[in-house]
Amino acid sequence: MINLPKQILEDIEVQLFLEEIYSYWGYDFRNYALSFLKRRIQSFIYAEKLLNISQLQKRILSDKSCLERFLLNLTVNVTSMFRDPSFYVAFRNEVIPRLRTYPFIRIWHAGCSTGEEVYSMAILLTEAGLYQRCRIYATDLNEQVLQKAKSGIFPLNLMQNYTRLYIQSGGKTSFSEYYTAAYGNAIFSNYLRENLIFAQHNLVMDSSFNEFNVILCRNVLIYFNQTLQNHVHKLFYHSLGSFGILGLGKQESIRFTPYEQEYQELVKSEKLYRRVN
Numbered sequence: 175m176i177n178l179p180k181q182i183l184e185d186i187e188v189q190l191f192l193e194e195i196y197s198y199w200g201y202d203f204r205n206y207a208l209s210f211l212k213r214r215i216q217s218f219i220y221a222e223k224l225l226n227i228s229q230l231q232k233r234i235l236s237d238k239s240c241l242e243r244f245l246l247n248l249t250v251n252v253t254s255m256f257r258d259p260s261f262y263v264a265f266r267n268e269v270i271p272r273l274r275t276y277p278f279i280r281i282w283h284a285g286c287s288t289g290e291e292v293y294s295m296a297i298l299l300t301e302a303g304l305y306q307r308c309r310i311y312a313t314d315l316n317e318q319v320l321q322k323a324k325s326g327i328f329p330l331n332l333m334q335n336y337t338r339l340y341i342q343s344g345g346k347t348s349f350s351e352y353y354t355a356a357y358g359n360a361i362f363s364n365y366l367r368e369n370l371i372f373a374q375h376n377l378v379m380d381s382s383f384n385e386f387n388v389i390l391c392r393n394v395l396i397y398f399n400q401t402l403q404n405h406v407h408k409l410f411y412h413s414l415g416s417f418g419i420l421g422l423g424k425q426e427s428i429r430f431t432p433y434e435q436e437y438q439e440l441v442k443s444e445k446l447y448r449r450v451n
Contacts, residue, residue, distance in 0.1 A: 183212050183227060191215070191231050198235050201315075202378045203248065205402035211248075218247045242318070249316045253393075255290040255328075255336040258424060261392075262298055262343035264444040269419050270302045272448075273387065279308040282386045282413065284377060285394035286312035289323025290336075293352075294343075295390070296366045301346040305369060311384065313375035324372045326362040333360050377406050382413040389414055392445075393423035400430075407431045411449070420447045 188211055189204070196202045203211065215227065222240070224230050233240045256262055273279050286292050292312040299305040314320050337349040353360040375383070377394070389410050395403050410420060411433045420428070420437065422445040428434050437447035 187227050191227055194231055205399050207397055207399050210397050214248050245316055246318055253287045253290045255294045256339035256343040259339050259342035261444045264441040266344050268440050280386045281310045281388040283312045284391040286314050288319045293362055297352055308369050310370050312372045315376050317374055320372050326367050327359050330355055330358050330360045385415045386413055388419045390421040395426045404431055407433045414449045418449045
């Protein structure tokens, strides 16, 4: 095995590389956080056994399979079921009572990755007696992770930890009731998928596609620079109905965005906000 030295990437060569990807393939990563991009590009150069970013650029522009591998590497897919259980406790206590007042509920889970948090929300809504009047639109940039999310199949060895998180989140029953164990996998029940719609959506370039009562986008914005964060907040603001709920990750906030005054903090510690204007 050849040990390739890791390159020190200059800002200008990263920017030129991203311009080429945008121009040729239409994927726009120009406003992702530069430090994050450098780490991801460096690791991908190493994984592809290339010498520098110039070689990577040539390969990506001539080989779509390389582009797809790069997209999978660049999009962050760290997730779990009932991740941050306190968020789900807050959602049960503060959001569910508000959702009960609606005859039909639309939820957008933006940047859904492989879908664990989407199924978590489906379970929560089932236990609240609201799932049958909900539609959850789960979107991500990456088609590969969406296909995994659609399957509703996850490694069985993760279920012990997910059960613990489910209990901490205020779960109402035995977590094992929601899946069947087979061939080393946990296959989640068909009824949990009935009201899930998975689709490819690019937060950088695509527009709003519906009006929602809830938008969840947790641990995605931290990888964007301020310009792109403001762009996405504009998209979310115009996609939320009156008094709609926005849920962000623990390290994310609407502070210092143009829309800070348009929301009321519902649960400050869990980054749950309600649109007020």
